[in-house]
Amino acid sequence: xxxxxxxxxxxxxxxLLVTSLIIFLLLEVMPGDxxxxxxxxxxxxxxxxxxxxxxxxxxxLHIRYLSWINNLxxxxxxxxxxxxxxxxxxxxxxxxxxxxLLAIACLFIFVPISLIFGxxxxxxxxxxxxxxxxxxxxxxxxxxxxxxxxxxIYIFSVALxxxxxxxxxxxxTSIFQNLESLILPAxxxxxxxxxxxxxxxQSSMEDVLQSDYIRTARLKGxxxxxxxxxxxxxxxxxxxxxxxxxxIGWLFGGLIVVEKLFGYPGIGYLLVMGLQSRDIPLVEVIMxxxxxxxxxxxFITDLSYSILxxxxxxxxxx
Amino acid sequence: MCLKKGSKITFTLIVVLLLTxxxxxxxxxAEKEILRATAVTPGRLTPGHMSGSAAARVxxxxxxxxxxxxxxxxxxxxxxxxxWQVSSNGKNWTIHLREGVKFHDGSKFTxxxxxxxxxxxxxxxVGHALKENFEAIxxxxxxxxxxxxxxxxxxxxxxxxxxxxxxxxxxxSSYDYAELGDTKPMGTGPFEVESIEPxxxxxxxxxxxxxxxxxPNVDEIHWSFVPDKTxxxxxxxxxxxDMAMEITPQDVAMLRGVKGVEGKHMxxxxxxxxxxxxxxxxxxxxxxxxxxKYTLDNEQIIKxxxxxxxxxxxxKVTVNESPLAPVYPEYNKIEERERDIQKAKELLEEAGYGDxxxxxxxxxxxxxxxxEFALALQQMARPAGINIELVGVPRDIYLSKHWRNVDxxxxxxxxxxxxxxxxxxxxxxxxxxxxxxxxxxxxxKLVEEAAEETSLEERKQIYKEIQEVFQKTGPxxxxxxxxxxxLNDSVKDYKxxxxxxxxxxxxxxxxxxxxYNPSEEK
Numbered sequence: 001x002x003x004x005x006x007x008x009x010x011x012x013x014x015x016l017l018v019t020s021l022i023i024f025l026l027l028e029v030m031p032g033d034x035x036x037x038x039x040x041x042x043x044x045x046x047x048x049x050x051x052x053x054x055x056x057x058x059x060x061l062h063i064r065y066l067s068w069i070n071n072l073x074x075x076x077x078x079x080x081x082x083x084x085x086x087x088x089x090x091x092x093x094x095x096x097x098x099x100x101l102l103a104i105a106c107l108f109i110f111v112p113i114s115l116i117f118g119x120x121x122x123x124x125x126x127x128x129x130x131x132x133x134x135x136x137x138x139x140x141x142x143x144x145x146x147x148x149x150x151x152x153i154y155i156f157s158v159a160l161x162x163x164x165x166x167x168x169x170x171x172x173t174s175i176f177q178n179l180e181s182l183i184l185p186a187x188x189x190x191x192x193x194x195x196x197x198x199x200x201x202q203s204s205m206e207d208v209l210q211s212d213y214i215r216t217a218r219l220k221g222x223x224x225x226x227x228x229x230x231x232x233x234x235x236x237x238x239x240x241x242x243x244x245x246x247x248i249g250w251l252f253g254g255l256i257v258v259e260k261l262f263g264y265p266g267i268g269y270l271l272v273m274g275l276q277s278r279d280i281p282l283v284e285v286i287m288x289x290x291x292x293x294x295x296x297x298x299f300i301t302d303l304s305y306s307i308l309x310x311x312x313x314x315x316x317x318x
Numbered sequence: 319m320c321l322k323k324g325s326k327i328t329f330t331l332i333v334v335l336l337l338t339x340x341x342x343x344x345x346x347x348a349e350k351e352i353l354r355a356t357a358v359t360p361g362r363l364t365p366g367h368m369s370g371s372a373a374a375r376v377x378x379x380x381x382x383x384x385x386x387x388x389x390x391x392x393x394x395x396x397x398x399x400x401x402w403q404v405s406s407n408g409k410n411w412t413i414h415l416r417e418g419v420k421f422h423d424g425s426k427f428t429x430x431x432x433x434x435x436x437x438x439x440x441x442x443x444v445g446h447a448l449k450e451n452f453e454a455i456x457x458x459x460x461x462x463x464x465x466x467x468x469x470x471x472x473x474x475x476x477x478x479x480x481x482x483x484x485x486x487x488x489x490x491s492s493y494d495y496a497e498l499g500d501t502k503p504m505g506t507g508p509f510e511v512e513s514i515e516p517x518x519x520x521x522x523x524x525x526x527x528x529x530x531x532x533x534p535n536v537d538e539i540h541w542s543f544v545p546d547k548t549x550x551x552x553x554x555x556x557x558x559x560d561m562a563m564e565i566t567p568q569d570v571a572m573l574r575g576v577k578g579v580e581g582k583h584m585x586x587x588x589x590x591x592x593x594x595x596x597x598x599x600x601x602x603x604x605x606x607x608x609x610x611k612y613t614l615d616n617e618q619i620i621k622x623x624x625x626x627x628x629x630x631x632x633x634k635v636t637v638n639e640s641p642l643a644p645v646y647p648e649y650n651k652i653e654e655r656e657r658d659i660q661k662a663k664e665l666l667e668e669a670g671y672g673d674x675x676x677x678x679x680x681x682x683x684x685x686x687x688x689x690e691f692a693l694a695l696q697q698m699a700r701p702a703g704i705n706i707e708l709v710g711v712p713r714d715i716y717l718s719k720h721w722r723n724v725d726x727x728x729x730x731x732x733x734x735x736x737x738x739x740x741x742x743x744x745x746x747x748x749x750x751x752x753x754x755x756x757x758x759x760x761x762x763k764l765v766e767e768a769a770e771e772t773s774l775e776e777r778k779q780i781y782k783e784i785q786e787v788f789q790k791t792g793p794x795x796x797x798x799x800x801x802x803x804x805l806n807d808s809v810k811d812y813k814x815x816x817x818x819x820x821x822x823x824x825x826x827x828x829x830x831x832x833x834y835n836p837s838e839e840k
Contacts, residue, residue: 164558170354171520171541265517
């Protein structure tokens with residue numbers, strides 16, 4: 001087990017190194033010029049070259065990459081190129097915290113609802129309920145969150161003005177004073193996740209109920225309640241947990257479209273902003289951060305899967 | 319059935335969670351009058367490094383200038399400079415400074431600070447945006463604590479205008495702008511910076527010691543920096559902010575149906591310039607340039623850019639053929655060219671393009687009016703046999719890759735206090751940013767005459783000749799646009815001088831801003 005964890009962690013470190021190089025090179029070939037954005041059209045050649053020197057942009061490619069990695073390893077994430085004197089680390093941490101809060105709000109909303117609906121859909125004998133859950137799930141899954149988001153804004157912020165239309169945080173306050181601004185973005189993401197997870201739970205519940213061991217349990221005369229709680233449910237939830245786990249990375253670092261739509265100050269929105277202003281050091285750090293989140297999420301899912309399902313022996317699961 | 323208990327618990331949990339979220343509503347601050355405004359992320363805030371309107375508007379509250387432009391005109395009025403005189407040769411400028419002005423850190427504003435501001439701009443290590451403008455100064459002399467003399471290399475009738483630029487805000491000689499300029503800006507302005515949350519927001523509070531008696535009127539300005547225009551508009555519509563700065567004509571048209579908010583037009587010197595490279599085929603032939611101009615219908619260009627708002631901008635947004643915006647006092651109204659397709663065809667025939675002309679036009683697709691202008695051009699030129707292929711790219715790519723490298727492009731220009739600046743930068747034979755490679759000896763002579771002429775009437779006459787040169791042989795067609803802001807009806811007296819500098823001193827808030835129902839239509 002320990003050996004496996006060590007292997008996984010060193011593999012993660014290697015992946016990060018490779019992605020860092022890819023990110024660096026990708027941004028290198030990205031069109032656009034931060035100096036032109038910073039100084040505007042009317043910048044003199046002199047101002048442009050002095051700013052280039054100041055930003056260290058006139059050094060050779062490999063020197064810049066190595067010095068960036070060296071700084072990263074020393075915990076120095078550097079400063080924003082577009083905003084003078086703005087340190088990247090506190091900015092990214094603040095935004096990542098906001099994104100994490102949004103992800104947690106999503107998990108709170110969709111995990112219980114979709115597991116319950118999915119399980120009920122699988123258990124029920126009523127054809128109508130089964131089809132209803134299946135179709136709702138398919139519907140929720142098929143509409144992108146930015147579309148449901150717009151409908152939600154229209155219904156809850158414009159038609160019945162209950163919730164803020166934009167989730168940006170008023171100056172001088174923190175996200176904790178504005179938790180209501182989490183509701184609409186979280187609901188629009190949750191609908192998509194509900195589609196995935198409820199349908200997955202429903203079908204695996206149906207499979208499990210038709211399996212031999214459930215029939216055996218029933219034939220043995222074990223009460224229905226006990227069969228479902230003790231045997232069916234636990235097995236039926238396993239695939240759903242994998243799906244949830246696989247989406248954790250997306251929830252914590254990939255809600256770019258939803259964050260932008262609602263103006264929610266999370267890491268995804270910061271990435272969009274960084275790209276728009278060609279703020280390469282900032283974009284590099286955010287991309288690396290998101291990759292790390294994905295790697296960690298997958299790692300944790302694998303581990304928890306093996307704990308939930310003793311049949312999975314991780315030492316052999318390479 | 320069997321899951322009843324479990325689902326009950328979960329549902330209770332969800333309800334509790336949602337209620338908790340709803341209860342955490344923002345408790346508003348007491349009786350303070352807070353003006354809430356939104357703009358795109360301003361980028362750098364240090365004078366000399368600011369670029370663009372958001373930074374200039376935020377800084378407009380933090381700093382003061384020696385002079386400011388009177389809104390709607392390009393005339394200047396005294397601010398930190400009480401008065402000024404120029405010697406008869408137009409070279410020696412004596413400036414008398416206002417006494418009793420203090421910086422936010424309590425230090426006194428004196429001649430030293432003005433000298434520091436100018437010397438910092440000239441320092442090559444700073445990379446100041448206005449370095450070239452200040453290089454007109456040969457010598458700076460401090461006469462006493464509140465008097466300075468600038469000796470210029472060349473006579474310049476409009477020297478004071480350089481101090482209206484947003485990048486020439488007056489700085490304190492004892493403050494570290496290299497370290498703190500972007501995170502904690504400090505000046506003598508009507509508002510002090512309380513906090514800046516990079517990329518998100520800024521809080522400015524009233525400078526209680528401000529030198530203009532009885533101002534500022536509001537207690538605080540809360541900025542929300544929102545890169546997305548749609549979000550900004552939603553915030554304005556739902557009353558989350560009082561002002562949304564720099565919105566598009568399309569946004570303004572949308573706001574027409576919303577009660578309590580309105581789009582306001584502010585006149586400016588910004589020009590969207592269609593340029594033609596006179597060094598290369600086909601534009602080296604003036605007949606081709608003329609032909610293209612004959613295909614244009616000025617009113618139609620404005621209509622296509624402003625759509626429903628045409629009645630609001632009529633007379634304010636104009637199309638002309640010179641780089642002189644009508645808002646300058648030197649501008650002369652000269653007869654506009656009428657659309658004449660027949661004439662255009664004849665000119666093309668004479669120039670040897672009788673069987674059609676293929677052109678590629680480059681423009682910044684995310685810059686105001688650019689795409690609309692380009693599309694209108696494409697449509698209008700077609701009947702004369704000119705086929706224009708459009709290439710729109712983001713503005714920074716346009717500027718770094720295409721601008722000055724392509725023969726046919728649309729560039730945004732403007733916000734210069736003195737039209738001489740633009741003529742020297744882009745239209746004289748040796749101009750550094752001569753995108754159209756235009757070179758006309760008569761024009762060069764006229765520009766220098768205009769720079770030295772101190773009488774407005776005489777200057778106006780010179781500019782008339784300049785305008786005629788452009789009309790006859792010029793390489794440009796310009797759309798003179800202004801700016802739009804979305805304002806809640808309760809915001810009164812926001813002023814903005816032409817070069818973006820916001821004047822927040824006189825802004826007042828009237829009435830209750832949150833009583834209207836955002837969904838209620840007009």
